[in-house]
Amino acid sequence: MQGSQESMQGTQETTSPPAAYTPTDRTVPTRSPNRASYDKDLVHAILDEGYVCHLGFVRDGAPVVLPTLYGRVGERLYVHGSTGSRPLRMTGQADPGLPVCLTVTHVDALILARSAFHHSINYRSVVVHGIAHDVTDPEEKRLALDALVDHVVPGRSRDSRPANKKELAATAVIRLDLDEVSAKLRTGGVNDEPEDLALPHWAGVVPLRKGYEAPVPDADLAPGTEVPDYLAAP
Numbered sequence: 001m002q003g004s005q006e007s008m009q010g011t012q013e014t015t016s017p018p019a020a021y022t023p024t025d026r027t028v029p030t031r032s033p034n035r036a037s038y039d040k041d042l043v044h045a046i047l048d049e050g051y052v053c054h055l056g057f058v059r060d061g062a063p064v065v066l067p068t069l070y071g072r073v074g075e076r077l078y079v080h081g082s083t084g085s086r087p088l089r090m091t092g093q094a095d096p097g098l099p100v101c102l103t104v105t106h107v108d109a110l111i112l113a114r115s116a117f118h119h120s121i122n123y124r125s126v127v128v129h130g131i132a133h134d135v136t137d138p139e140e141k142r143l144a145l146d147a148l149v150d151h152v153v154p155g156r157s158r159d160s161r162p163a164n165k166k167e168l169a170a171t172a173v174i175r176l177d178l179d180e181v182s183a184k185l186r187t188g189g190v191n192d193e194p195e196d197l198a199l200p201h202w203a204g205v206v207p208l209r210k211g212y213e214a215p216v217p218d219a220d221l222a223p224g225t226e227v228p229d230y231l232a233a234p
Contacts, residue, residue, distance in 0.1 A: 019039065019040055019041070020038045020039055020040060021038040021040060021043065021178070021179070021180070021181045021182065022038070023036075023038055023182065024129075024180050026129050026180060027127065027129065027180055027181065027182035028182070029182070029184060032184075032186075035184050035185055035186060036182050036183065036184050037182070037183040037184070037185065038181070038182055038183070039183070042183050043126050043178070043181055043182075043183050044072065046104060046106065046124045046125070046126045046183055047070075047072050047077070047104055047126055048072060048151070049106060050070075050104040050105075050106060051069065051151075051152060052067050052068065052069065052070075052104075053067070053068060053069075053070045053077075053079070053102050053103060053104045054066065054067055054068075054102070054103045054104075055067075055068055055079060055100055055101075055102050056100060056101040056102070056103070057090070057098055057099065057100045057101075057132075058099070059090065068080075068081065069148055069151070069152065070102070070104075070148070070151065071144065071147035071148035071149075071150065071151035072147065072151065072178075073143065073144070073147045075177060075178045075179075076175055076176065076177055076178065077102065077128065077175070077176045077177075077178065078135070078144035078147055078148060078173055078174070078175055078176075079102075079132075079173070079174050079176070080144065080145065080148055080171055080172065080173045080174075081171070081172055082170065082171070082172065085172070091132050091133065091134045091172075091174045096131060096133075097131035097132050097133040097134075098131065098132045098174070099130075099131055099132075100129075100130065100131070100132045100176060101127065101128070101129050102127075102128040102130075102176060103125065103126065103127050103128070104125065104126045105123060105124070105125040105126075106123060106124045106125070107121050107122075107123050107208055108121075108122040108123060108124065108187075108207065108208060109121065109122035109205050109206060109207045109208055110205070110206040110208065111189065111190055111191075111205055111206075112190070112202065112203055112204060112205075112206060113190045113191070113192050113196075113203050114190075114192045114196045114197070114199045114201045114203045115192060115193065115196050115199075118190065118191050118192050118193070120186065120191075121186065122185075122186050122187055122188070122205070123184075123185065123186050124183065124184075124185050125183065125184050125185070126181065126182070126183050126184075127181070127182055127184070128176060128178060128180070128181050129180040129181075130176050130177055130179055130180055131176075132174040132175065132176045133174060133175050133176075134172065134173075134174055134175075135172075135173040135174060135175050138168075140175075141168065141171075141173050142162070142163075142168075144173045144175070145157075145162075145163055145168075145171070145173065146162075153230060153231070154230060155228075155230045156230070159228055159230075189204070189205050190203045190204065190205070212231060215227050215231050215232075
């Protein structure tokens with residue numbers, strides 16, 4: 001099934017799609033539009049580096065936003081969950097699908113200014129608008145589940161038991177095409193007012209970083225099982 005994933009990705013990537021998404025009224029920010037980007041490589045990089053997305057939709061006339069795992073295959077995002085979960089059940093019932101907004105955000109640094117007003121963060125974010133569709137094709141569903149596992153730890157789908165029929169029946173997957181998409185970034189340092197520069201308050205950038213700590217083995221790990229290379233690397 002991993003081979004199928006690689007084959008589909010290769011097929012999508014060899015079609016030479018446009019290098020940028022087309023801006024729309026919903027993807028052009030009203031505040032700091034100069035920070036927006038529609039570059040596909042940048043959008044993909046931001047999505048691929050994240051772990052959790054926030055999926056927004058309307059239920060019974062009220063907005064709902066749920067954090068969840070996701071995975072990307074080419075120009076598609078996949079989200080999975082229990083077949084009984086509301087958004088996944090609603091997606092299967094909606095025609096032609098469920099209108100959603102999906103977001104991913106990375107915080108790269110804290111910006112500490114001399115004034116309270118100019119405190120900020122450096123960040124990278126992606127917002128995706130579109131119609132989510134229920135994935136019913138068995139091949140695509142397995143492809144999506146492999147992508148979700150590999151999104152958390154690349155290479156992990158080859159190093160774990162795939163879902164069996166019972167697990168597949170209890171799992172729903174939705175697909176969201178990357179079509180109406182934008183990225184937004186804040187980089188750089190402090191933007192204090194000139195008259196505040198002499199104030200006796202520390203100002204600057206506090207970078208944030210993420211990475212693996214030392215893996216903690218499961219108590220029931222089979223004897224002789226070593227930490228895989230994809231976790232042992234710093």
